Amino acid sequence: MSQRGQQTPVGQLRYFGNGAPALWSSLLAKATEPRFVVAGKNFHTRSHKTRVMSSHRNLEDAEPAPPAKRLKSETSSDPSSAKSIGRVEKPVRREESAGITEFLCPDPPGFQGLLKQRYTDFLVNEIDKDGNVLKLKALHFEKKRDDAQPPTETKTQSNTPVTDFTGVVGSSNGLAKAAGVGSESRPERSELEARGAGAREDVAPSADEVKPFELEDADRALLVSWLGSEITCSLVKLYNDILAIEREIKPNYKIVTPETKLVSPKPIDDKDARSLLHRAIRSTFSGKIQSSTTDECNIELWATRISGPKSGRDGNRREQRQPIESWDALGGEYLHFNLYKENKDTMECLGLLGKFLKVPPKLFKFAGTKDRRAVTVQRVSAHKLKAEKLAAINPKLKGLKVGDFEYKPYSLELGDLNGNEFKITLRDCAVPEGADINQIVDQSVSVLREKGFINYYGMQRFGTFAVSNHEIGISMLLGDWKKAVYQIMAYDDQSLETAPREEKQRAEACRLWFEDPTSSKQAAEAVKLMPHKFLSETSILRWLSKPNEAGNYLAALQKIPRNLRLMFVHAYQSYVWNTVASERLKRYGTDIRPGDLVVMSSEEVAASKPVAALDEEVPAPEPDEDQFMRARPVTEEEIVSGQYTIYDTVIPSPGWDIVYPQNDLRDLYVEVMGKDGLDPFNMVRNQKEISMAGHYRRLLYKPEKVTWEIKRYEGFLDQLVETDLMYVQRQRERGKGKLLTRDEGLVQEAVTNPTGSRTAVIIELRLGTSQYATMALRELTKGGILTHLAQNQQNATAEA
Structure with missing residues (x-):
């Protein structure tokens, strides 16, 4: 070099x-x-x-890169046994071998x-779409509460007050507060009215002492405007029925629920208005009336189930079951939270969360994967998962934490970040x-x-095992499924001797399988040794361990999770991109030339009306790439005018849906890929998912x-810098929560030593x-x- x-x-x-x-x-x-x-x-x-x-x-x-180590074939002249088929000499992978x-x-x-x-x-801290740097700040979930609390001199049916997430608690004019009207002051309700809203003495008051609940004028006006006068009156009657049942409930009653269900007379199409209505109803009626939205956007209303106190073995009465807040009242069906992890893969962490919560890992969505050997913070979403349930497992988690919970009406998707x-x-x-x-x-x-x-793809793109990811990608693009499987399963002597424990176990499992790769029993024995974290190898062995499936290498590859399977062909695209980018800078430095590619404006894209082939889908961007863009060659007139510079230049990765540079770099793609037996102008495959559409990537990049x-x-x-978990620990040391234990994560402090020798x-x-x-x-x-x-x-x- x-x-x-x-x-x-x-x-x-x-x-x-x-x-x-x-x-x-x-x-x-x-x-x-x-x-x-x-x-x-x-x-x-x-x-x-x-x-x-x-x-x-x-x-x-x-300098030319050292030749990559190739997998020994079954026809090798090596006189040793078949055990040597998958063994390769592990090279120290250099940047030159990846085109850098x-x-x-x-x-x-x-x-x-x-x-x-x-x-x-x-x-590493993720930056969301709004430009905010995500930081782990709190590990617990705290419901929002109103400053005005219910009277404390009366006993309630539960130690936990019914809480509304708009910040209004048990107030009869909560509807007006939620809607932002009727904010004028009014006298406090009497003690009997407070009892009617849910608080009661051990000795129930007589019927003569209880006044029926009535809506405030502002609340009534708003309810009538949304639901009509008939439904509004029915709601008030239903609420009074609930209060009466609570006053008369007997110790041995289990569940007492009025059967009445009310429906709004007309649909409410505005989602924001529906959300406001849901919150206001729970606030106005102290959470004792539930509501939901039908498929036709009507509002259904019914009484919350009332849990009657029953005698336990110790003679104590159990607390009343609390009303269940609707997802709209919480803010949406999707729980968003920050995932803090140390020295773990993103998918590994989501698998652990799923294991503790007994939910499938696919329940969780994220914007992008993060480095393994690092401390990272990223946003994750989960569908219909309660924050309290997720926060409760924090003490059990080692090397990862969840926090900063918030409900949203939408899920996260790949690419929902700014960097x-x-x-x-x-x-x-x-x-x-x-x-x-x-x-x-x-x-x-x-x-x-x-x-x-130079905006190179980094070495982590190409893997750390004996065979580079991009070499496996070549085999897949050539349709050599057997070779691709052998390359994925390859191991080296160094891993058998000096690698960390799990990598050593991987190598031992691979060696065992290569003793007889045609035997399903051998694959079954190997999969027992394979650590589950190696998903590609585990998926292959599990499939090949099935009777009559030994040798079905294409099916074995298809059992690898899709994102991992595509990683190999994307690695080859990255190798070609790096190689072309290096050669372009060698030849022409930082001068932009006619025929180089620049990104098309939205107006140019609309005018060109690009249409994909009828049998092809519009390509989706890779998880770590910008949204798909279109590009065109730049003209000499545009260069002379200064309209474009080298920082506007993009280099395409090979595919069927991109334009190649209209200069001698076009021939460079033919030369580079031709050495691997591939044609840059024929990237469509029978397996649609590996038919690479291609994409564009800026040649140079300036950090913000x-x-x-x-x-x-x-x-x-x-320790030289403070992690986010150290920040949480420091806040707790100041009296803002229970201190973390060492089993819960890294809690040491960053040091400062001005006289240190390093x-x-x-x-x-x-x-x-x-x-x-x-x-x-x-x-x-x-x-x-x-x-x-x-x-x-x-x-x-x-x-x-």
Whole structure:
């Protein structure tokens, strides 16, 4: 790989502080002039005078990437047994193998740092459609209550007052309050009236002492306007019947409910008006009359079930059952909440929630997936799930929490976000000898703000197992289902020996299956060993364990959850995009050229009237991409006029519903994909879901916000930034709730040590929905990032 910009010779790198790990030293010690190794990458030294400073310069060709490790075929000449079929040599996957070779601004010297040494070094907070950064603030659910409480000197039938979510509690003029009219003051009701609204003494008053309930004038006027005078009068009578039953209820009665059901004389089409009416009825009649909306938009009204007190074994009376609030009264049928997770996948967390609540994980919807090795906060919605039920399982959850509950009338869908805010800690940072770290970081951040970065797909897109996701995608696009299954199930010797426990179990299960991949019994034994978190492998083994299904590889692939199945073909699209983007910058730098593509305006799209093929559906965007857009070639006149710049340029991923650049980049698609046996102009497949429609992605991207700070620290495990759960703990320490226990999550405090021997750089930035923070960091540091995964691979290699 060629490094853009002048590099510091070996021996001139210094570590900022005395505590830098021996890792950097071991890497540099292996280097020889004129090359040196930093962060698992090879760099060439280069004279500053030889750099071409013009914006028209061509970028250097990158060193060819090492050949990818291929899966051994069944016809391998390897004399060993069939056990070796699925075993591959796991390569240290480099950026070049994913088409990532260039830097947008090679001039700043960059610096080195360790990324994700701890998962708390990578904080991600989702940004919703309104531009709000989601923060975990509260783990409990608190109903909204009115300041005016019922009289306290009387005993109620329940310790919990009937609460209306509009903020009105047990008030006879609640309808007027909810509607915003009739706000003039009025005298308080008498004690007997209060008793009639639901409060009663142990000794029921006589009928002569009780006055029947009557509506206030403002309440009556509004009810009549919505329901008519006849229904309004019937409602008042029904309410008085309920109060009479409550006064006369006997200890041994179980349920006493008036059979009356009322229906509004005409439909109410305005949903907001219906919601207001539902809330007002519950407020006015103290929650003792329920309401719902029919399919024809009429309002049905009936009495809440009345639970009569009955004697328990200890002689105490049970509390009355509380009225059940309607979903409209709560705010909608969908519960929205913040999901806070530590070092877990989004789907893994939703599976755990479903397990504790005994509901299917598909009940939950979200806007986008988040990194695993990180601390993330994202919005999730669930249909007809009560907040109290969800909040109650918080103490049982380890590594994840739910909070900030709110009811809405709509569900979340993929793409319902504006991006993510990242707070990233780079540890053990090193700079060239004699350089000032503050100056280098400030210069690098300034360039990133002004110029942005190449909008590459990050390495996480391509997976971490023995075979890259995009290679599996190639096999699927070629219709080689058996090879695709073998590639998914591939394992390596390193995973069998030094990998974490679950990855080791995965490798052992795969090895067991490869001993006889044609046997359903072998697949059944392997699936017992496979950790459930590996959904693709588990789905394949479960299907192949069925009698007479061994060898049905296409069906096995189709049992993988759709989003995971499509991940492989999307990874291939990403590989092609990265490769074309790198070559485009090598050839033409940051100059926009005729034939490059720009996004069409809505007016241009309407005028062009694009129509998909009759047998094809309009393509949907990928989960981490912007909404589908149309593009067209830019003309030389538009370039000369300054109407478009390089920041308007988009590069297409291959597919049947996109336009390719109308210049020599078009031939580049043929060349790149032709090596894999694929034709960019023939992307329709018999399996419709892998018929890639394609999409467009901006070549360059500027972060909306970039800030930085430097912290000194000493300990390897020092916590340097505060997570959202730490914030919740800090608030509780101030008396705002019960303290969390260590079993409930991370509760330690962030440390500050100005005299520490180690140096960390903390970067905070906001990116769009389809941008990778690792690619922004790559541009910022000029490739000086070593991830925890690469570090582990380096250590394993050194030990070997």
